[in-house]
Amino acid sequence: MYRSGERQVAHETRETNALVENNGLLRYANALNFYDHPPLFDVTVDEFETTAIDRLRVLAEIESSLARNRTWEELKAITYAQYMKYVPLHTSTFTDAVEERRKDHLGHYVLRLAFCRSEDLRRRFVKAESVLFRVRFEQTEIELRKEFLNSRNFNWIAVTQEEKAQYHQELYSMYQSPKQENRADAFKKEKFSKVRWTRVPDLVEARRVFLKSGWAYVPGREQSSIIFQEFEVQLEKALEATSRLIPRLDEDSRLIPVLDNLSQGFVAGIASEWMNAAGSSSSSDIRAEMVDGLAKKHFPMCMRGMHENLRRDHHLKHFGRLQYGLFLKVLGLSIEEAVAFWRKSFDRMTDDKFSKEYKYNIRHSYGLEGKRANYPAKNCLQILTSSPSDVGCPYRTFSPENLQTALLSMYSQEGLKSSDLPEIMSTVKAGHYHVACTRVFEITHASCGVAKGEGIGGGESVTHPNQYAARSMELGKSKKEDDAME
Incomplete structure (x- = not known):
């Protein structure tokens, strides 16, 4: 305790x-x-x-x-x-x-x-x-x-009616009444308070207060600014x-x-978990031969990059295999299909070498060997803070030039244009990598009805590769059903 x-x-x-x-x-x-x-x-x-x-x-x-x-x-x-x-x-x-x-x-x-x-x-x-x-x-x-x-003392001083009358012209000139009320009538009912101007810099900047001898005269409806500043x-x-x-x-x-x-x-800049990261996938019938198609349509950049490297080199390093394998596991690839997928991917080695050096690790990640733990897939936080550069977040590890080239190469067919890159790169430059990934999701799923600012749903940002992929697959399925009904 x-x-x-x-x-x-x-x-x-x-x-x-x-x-x-x-x-x-x-x-x-x-x-x-x-x-x-x-x-x-x-x-x-x-x-x-x-x-x-x-x-x-x-x-x-x-x-x-x-x-x-x-x-x-x-x-x-x-x-x-x-x-x-x-x-x-x-x-x-x-x-x-x-x-x-x-x-x-x-x-x-x-x-x-x-x-x-x-x-x-x-x-x-x-x-x-x-x-x-x-x-x-x-x-x-x-x-x-x-x-x-x-219940609190905010140290503001109530402005008397005499003082309000003394500065009537100045206070009235800066006063902004509620849209539904007559300005003159609202001003008569308004109660003012005064504080040192340094306590309301936002109101001073917006010229919504009257300044006199270092005091800011704040309308009652603007007093919340004092509270927030405090x-x-x-x-x-x-x-x-x-x-x-x-x-x-x-x-x-x-x-x-x-x-x-x-x-x-x-x-x-992200939440630490995705709620369903260690749970069962919503698509438990994924087969090995489906992964290529899913990668091109539904995977986030980190996982799509790993898949392309795997197809190009017919191999992934240890941490890459672990990260990508757990991602596919949570996505819904069964142990039998996982073994088939990795065997086909490593087609340049003998069956004996694959069985001795790789099959055990695949089964271990599914909790069938060793301590038989149910390992979750890595979330965005873990990927962003990973040491090996080959399993890191591309929005963080790629140079600006390489990142833009990779984005257009991967997502141009899904609707990403060169004109979208400045907005994405500005968030990357500011260190908001998950925001950049979320914006790419919105752009590439605009045909599914995803609007700017909607994120993966309800305005939420991407916090996990499986979250990205699961939502993309869900939207793709809904769009396919809608197209079939038309």
Whole structure:
């Protein structure tokens, strides 16, 4: 068991208006949380990790959406769907919210430990968490918002009616009323507050506040900007404090590997798992002779490249065979068909050599030899962080020139054009390799009805080669059925 957050924030008090004790159980007063205080309850190492991974899925999808320049409404819809799927948090009145809020609280703090280690990780974490908080804030009922705001001191000063009258002309000139209301009538009812202008740089940039002697006069309907800015500032300070104290965790050998894995997941910009990666495939009737056709139509670039290398060289190195073999296994290739596929692929060697040197490894990957483990296929995180370059992500390992050539060679028949390359390459240059892969998926499946921004479905990005292939095969099957009905 591990008492999470206790060491790295020992200086903080246990009293907080966000948490109150009720008959020995933690009760959260509001779904909205500035995470001022650590979760002081016992958790297992397994819960420590799984709770953080679920939250990482949400933050990774937020970062992916930001990289793709989605509109705020699109980003909000995707973020809401993601957090309700992985870290459900009802922001309206909810009778049994304790467990939801507990998981939210714990997951945030575990990721703090993972992402406080470098300036880049802290910056990305703050940006993603701020979007998540903003989406939840906008989804929360007005009365619950007021309760939350009243529970904190945001240090804004209410503007009196006399001061409002004094600067009437200036305030009215910058005031933007709701579209459904008359501007003059809305201005009369509007309540203003003032803060130092450095606390609302976004409103200053957009010229939505009146500035006077270093003060920014903020309309009530824009006060959320102060709240969001305060959230970012407090989180940045907390991460810096945690980074100074994180070395104290080095003594715990159980947690460091978990934190390392989480931080790598964020470096890759993707979620750490695909839900069905180790499960059974939806297409269990794949035969060896079908793989060539499937590779040309449905495989992501990493696996399609391996398949082409296999066909060209009649061989793959050990790690390539392992990675590609597990991919085909999860895709639905049975052990009998796998042996037939690899035997045909290695057609330049004798049966005896194949049986002695390769057949055992194939059976081992299916859990039929050795310790008989059910090995899952590698996800995008594992591929992105692989050491051997021959099994890495091509979006990361290829030079820009080679990557563009390979993309056109592989996917031009599926609709990829030279005019699509600048957009793809810009995401690669920014290090968002999964976004580039997702965009290629959208372009090559436009004929199946996939629109830009839809990803593999619901706006989600590619996080696993089998996820890409399974969704592609599903879309291909649906299109074939639709064409047959016409």
